[in-house]
Amino acid sequence: EKTRRLLNTDIRDLFKAEGRLVDEELLDEIFAILIRTDMGAGPANQIKDRIARDFRGRVVHTEDILKNIQDELAGLMQQDKEPIKMAAQGPTVILVVGVNGAGKTTSIAKLTRWFIDQGNSVVLGAGDTFRAAASEQLSIWAERLGATIIRGEAGSDPASVAFRAVDEGLKLNADVVIIDTAGRLQTQKNLMTQLDKMRRVIGKKIEDAPHEVLLVLDATAGQNGISQAKGFSDAAQCTGIVLTKLDGTAKGGVVVPIRKEFQLPVKFIGVGEKPEDLTRFDPEAFCNALFATS
Amino acid sequence: MFASLQNNLQSALKTLRGKGKLSEANMRDGLRMVEEALIEADVAYPVVKDFMAHVSEEALGQQVLKSLNPDQQLVGVVHKQLIELLGPVDPSLKLEKDVTVLMMCGLQGAGKTTTCGKLARLIGKEGKKALLVAADLQRPAAVQQLHVVGDSVGAKVYSEEGAKDPIAVCQNAVKYARENGINVVILDTAGRLAIDEELMEQLKTIDRKIGPDQCFLVVDGMTGQDAVNSAAAFNDALELDGVIMTKLDGDARGGALLSVKHVTGVPIKFIGVSEHMDGLEPFYADRMAGRILGMGDVLSMVEMA
Numbered sequence: 247e248k249t250r251r252l253l254n255t256d257i258r259d260l261f262k263a264e265g266r267l268v269d270e271e272l273l274d275e276i277f278a279i280l281i282r283t284d285m286g287a288g289p290a291n292q293i294k295d296r297i298a299r300d301f302r303g304r305v306v307h308t309e310d311i312l313k314n315i316q317d318e319l320a321g322l323m324q325q326d327k328e329p330i331k332m333a334a335q336g337p338t339v340i341l342v343v344g345v346n347g348a349g350k351t352t353s354i355a356k357l358t359r360w361f362i363d364q365g366n367s368v369v370l371g372a373g374d375t376f377r378a379a380a381s382e383q384l385s386i387w388a389e390r391l392g393a394t395i396i397r398g399e400a401g402s403d404p405a406s407v408a409f410r411a412v413d414e415g416l417k418l419n420a421d422v423v424i425i426d427t428a429g430r431l432q433t434q435k436n437l438m439t440q441l442d443k444m445r446r447v448i449g450k451k452i453e454d455a456p457h458e459v460l461l462v463l464d465a466t467a468g469q470n471g472i473s474q475a476k477g478f479s480d481a482a483q484c485t486g487i488v489l490t491k492l493d494g495t496a497k498g499g500v501v502v503p504i505r506k507e508f509q510l511p512v513k514f515i516g517v518g519e520k521p522e523d524l525t526r527f528d529p530e531a532f533c534n535a536l537f538a539t540s
Numbered sequence: 541m542f543a544s545l546q547n548n549l550q551s552a553l554k555t556l557r558g559k560g561k562l563s564e565a566n567m568r569d570g571l572r573m574v575e576e577a578l579i580e581a582d583v584a585y586p587v588v589k590d591f592m593a594h595v596s597e598e599a600l601g602q603q604v605l606k607s608l609n610p611d612q613q614l615v616g617v618v619h620k621q622l623i624e625l626l627g628p629v630d631p632s633l634k635l636e637k638d639v640t641v642l643m644m645c646g647l648q649g650a651g652k653t654t655t656c657g658k659l660a661r662l663i664g665k666e667g668k669k670a671l672l673v674a675a676d677l678q679r680p681a682a683v684q685q686l687h688v689v690g691d692s693v694g695a696k697v698y699s700e701e702g703a704k705d706p707i708a709v710c711q712n713a714v715k716y717a718r719e720n721g722i723n724v725v726i727l728d729t730a731g732r733l734a735i736d737e738e739l740m741e742q743l744k745t746i747d748r749k750i751g752p753d754q755c756f757l758v759v760d761g762m763t764g765q766d767a768v769n770s771a772a773a774f775n776d777a778l779e780l781d782g783v784i785m786t787k788l789d790g791d792a793r794g795g796a797l798l799s800v801k802h803v804t805g806v807p808i809k810f811i812g813v814s815e816h817m818d819g820l821e822p823f824y825a826d827r828m829a830g831r832i833l834g835m836g837d838v839l840s841m842v843e844m845a
């Protein structure tokens with residue numbers, strides 16, 4: 247019962263209309279709310295310490311503290327206006343990576359829809375030749391959305407699927423080629439090396455490609471997200487994040503320390519299982535939602 | 541992490557050696573470090589608070605033994621409390637009935653379908669026949685996925701072409717099992733958010749109409765603070781019988797397991813440690829406690845004393 251109450255507390259609830267004294271108790275309550283977002287103890291302590299320094303012993307209003315935290319985080323999470331860097335000419339190649347079950351394949355369906363809506367043609371590469379029926383899953387999306395798909399036999403070399411997909415993109419003069427990869431944990435050395443091989447093979451077909459390497463991160467992930475960002479960036483040189491499953495109660499706050507440590511911007515967020523459930527990342531909206539009751 | 545928590549505790553508490561009792565004042569730094577380690581392991585904060593209160597109560601007034609470093613003593617108390625919270629351990633599947641029905645549930649992508657296959661393999665090795673039931677009619681190619689998984693472990697898969705109603709599929713599958721000498725039916729349900737009222741209602745209806753003998757919550761080992769919310773909601777809807785945590789073959793500390801255990805109280809049955817069908821292990825509370833603390837081998841450290 248206590249758990250529920252604490253978890254469902256909005257930062258606004260902590261303040262009475264007449265304001266509240268900033269003391270240890272209040273600071274701890276704020277810390278609890280920060281931790282709940284999954285930003286981790288480091289950033290949460292930093293924010294708490296700053297509030298303590300600026301406001302301790304004073305009576306404050308909700309807005310003071312809220313604005314303080316949100317402004318700082320939104321500032322940190324600012325990024326380029328254009329989410330995807332398109333190739334100057336020829337197909338733009340996007341490689342999609344991430345841990346098992348994060349939402350890679352579904353996010354590719356959403357991106358496909360997003361590109362097609364803008365009048366782009368899309369070729370998909372079913373680079374997950376490992377997981378059961380992964381290629382069937384992507385094929386169903388390709389068919390529903392009207393994209394071309396290149397597949398390989400179960401168990402075949404994912405780099406060769408990537409190669410053929412880029413080749414097909416060139417042949418069809420497609421605008422975008424998106425390549426799916428099998429889920430893997432960042433600790434699996436061989437599988438991480440495989441991503442590098444896929445990159446190199448793609449680069450042989452089109453110089454500068456892949457133009458984007460998107461790390462798909464599950465918003466329910468906790469502090470392991472930091473290790474994921476590091477591992478995948480090291481192996482595959484990620485250019486941005488797609489943060490999925492933000493339609494649930496998880497806040498996805500781990501992208502805050504990830505942004506701090508690796509400068510990896512969040513490009514899109516996933517808010518459902520349907521192709522239209524993708525929106526561009528909005529730092530202000532995201533930071534407001536971090537502390538909203540859900 | 542192991543080194544850092546241990547070293548930090550050592551320096552925080554070294555002055556205590558042989559100097560009387562553990563008190564709130566002299567444990568403060570040490571407890572703060574343990575608290576932070578648990579947060580970094582993704583244990584939900586309210587659960588951390590509760591846990592730390594227990595630990596400090598337990599440790600308070602303990603004489604710091606001359607033979608023992610105070611940090612070892614504190615870690616010993618923390619470790620013991622963690623094991624207590626994670627237990628009692630009960631990996632049995634209770635398959636005594638003619639037809640036992642197991643139901644898997646959980647958030648999207650947690651590892652339900654894969655775990656169904658792993659369980660079927662385990663059950664097959666005990667000489668029993670398992671039937672995997674394709675009750676996820678939502679995710680594209682979920683049915684095909686279960687067929688591939690089932691084939692790879694030699695388990696029969698029940699699915700209905702063009703089916704729309706997962707409840708009917710489950711009912712028909714149980715009937716099929718009774719008529720065909722199947723011992724264990726495993727229902728692979730679609731992933732869903734705990735706040736998706738319609739889909740949670742659907743899960744409750746399956747539960748009511750089929751009456752599975754056991755409902756297992758499948759939880760991703762990388763889950764963060766939200767684990768308390770989703771686990772509580774699934775437990776409210778279904779009265780869970782067990783928890784299986786997946787993807788512990790990586791470097792996630794798996795602290796969400798403590799959160800889930802705290803809010804559901806049900807036993808943790810297995811952990812998933814690979815994508816392959818043999819990657820399911822029985823749950824050991826002491827190993828998990830060490831993992832959550834970020835101390836691979838806590839026992840040897842405590843016993844060293």
Ligand SMILES: Nc1nc2c(ncn2[C@@H]2O[C@H](COP(=O)(O)OP(=O)(O)OP(=O)(O)O)[C@@H](O)[C@H]2O)c(=O)[nH]1
Pocket residue numbers: 344345346347348349350351352353374377380427428429430462490491492493494515516517518519523648649679731733
């Ligand atoms: N609620 C919700 N579910 C999502 C979202 N994105 C993906 N999913 C679901 O999460 C599950 C896993 O998604 P996939 O796209 O198969 O994930 P993946 O990363 O390709 O998984 P692997 O290939 O097995 O590693 C599916 O049930 C999806 O429908 C999202 O934004 N919100």
Ligand SMILES: Nc1nc2c(ncn2[C@@H]2O[C@H](COP(=O)(O)OP(=O)(O)OP(=O)(O)O)[C@@H](O)[C@H]2O)c(=O)[nH]1
Pocket residue numbers: 346347377429431646647648649650651652653654655676679682729730731732758786787788789811812813814815819
């Ligand atoms: N490394 C690792 N991967 C796992 C483990 N268990 C499952 N997976 C992977 O996690 C991903 C998702 O697994 P699924 O079994 O499809 O998950 P699910 O819960 O059925 O997903 P939905 O039906 O979409 O909700 C797949 O890539 C699996 O191979 C595990 O213990 N370790």
Ligand SMILES: [Mg+2]
Pocket residue numbers: 350351352374380426427428429
């Ligand atoms: Mg996939």
Ligand SMILES: [Mg+2]
Pocket residue numbers: 652653654676682728729730731
């Ligand atoms: Mg599934």
